[in-house]
Amino acid sequence: MKPTLLHRYATFVTAMTGILIFAGGLVTSTNSGLSVPDWPLSYGTAFPPMIGGIRFEHTHRLIAGTVGVLTLVLAIAVWRAESRRWMKGLGLAALLAVVAQAVLGGLTVIYLLPAWISVTHACLAQTFFSLVASIALFTSNEWREGRVEPCEYAGSLRRLLITTTAFAWLQLVAGAIVRHTGRGLRWHFALAFLIALHILFIVLKSARDKSTRERLFPHAVLLGGLVTTQIFLGFGSFIFTRMLKAEIPTTGEVLFTTAHQTLGAMILAGTALLALRSYRLLAAPPSASRSAVPARGSLV
């Protein structure tokens, strides 16, 4: 497979994974997780009547199956087309992750939504999304051929981005715990504040220098927009789930909570990709490269 085609395909798989995360969010938001009591079949068939909660749960299963096949093809394509050994490893990791995710999905049904399995299922979903998005980045023209520019604050920007990615991942765990157990809202709020603050610093920092202004700044601004929207969605979700507390989830609640969850996945992936791009596109000055921060092209 040609590199360009592989990149396009990886981007397509990433987009499909985003849709899958949204579909999974709908299952949780509509409380439809156990509307189909058996797994892997649904009421003993591959195509049950698409009524009530089954519409959400079975659609999620169908998209998940599709993403599973797409990931298998991606892993094979990466294995065959890539000369970089770590890329082959990433393809394999994506395949193992999607299989593990399917098993976790089945276990949630069989064991009637135990919180720790549901939380793990949610966390692995978004981690997988970031992983596939990274494969799309690593196969892109920018990664393969992008020019490297010196940046005097590359080190501090990278540290900031790594920290923010770590916070975004912890936020994913905190959000999943809130969603599936109702606990840990304080941590979720605290992490939201930290992430928003860090993204603001990233935007400001990436606007400072010509080396980052052209390529990283728009990405950072996009992240800033996503985080702003996410805070709005988070407050909306809080109002719907904690203050209004409808017996049967309303359309507003379903849309807010699902969008909040999906945007969380996009912020995590977006932050991780920006961190990776900072390693690929920026070169730390000699004084900085002597520190613990890797120099340019360390992942190429």
Place this chain on the structure above:
Amino acid sequence: MKTRFLLVLTLGLFALSSPAHALTGSVKLDGAAPAPETISADADPTCKAVHPDGITNDQVIVGANGELKNVFVYVKEGVTGKFEAPKESVVFDQKGCQYSPKVFGIQTGQTLEIVNSDSTLHNVHALPKNSKEFNLGMPVQNMKLKKKFDKPEVMVKIKCEVHPWMGAWAGVLDHPFFAVSGDDGKFDIKNLPPGQYVIEAWHEKYGTQTQNVTVTDQPQDITFTFKAA
């Protein structure tokens, strides 16, 4: 020998003629009942055909004079002895995309016969904390399944995730002294031996109330009044 026979016969006849001690009563709602909400049944054409204008939320059903239906009334404290589970099953039906009955009592070890009278499918998800949770698919009309609860628990939620408006409650007890208020708000706990008891009334929306009651040979009538929120 003849004397002993006559004594046993006399005691037996006395036992048979002894009146069953009934604890009867009624449940009322003080205040205005919430306006009934209508839930769309569009998600399932079969349900929509039965409820073209939507399904009315059946959480609070009140009569003209405040009679409150679906209140589970049971003896919470004071019962002694062990009671065999009745051989007859409690029938729990899914009909017209609603549960019937919505609130019921069942003894531990007694068979719960779950029926699907609908031509659409349902899942029956019981969420006890003390007994084993179960989630069963019932895709075929007139399908029947049997389950039991092992441990007492007031109340056990039962729901259908296919049709989110469907919810029911089971009061699981290790004795037979319970009842559910009917359309007239009345309940009747039969064969309760004389003694002192704590009687609890449970309602899905209005919570619980208790009363201390002394049951004698005379019929006794009590009233629970829930305040509308």
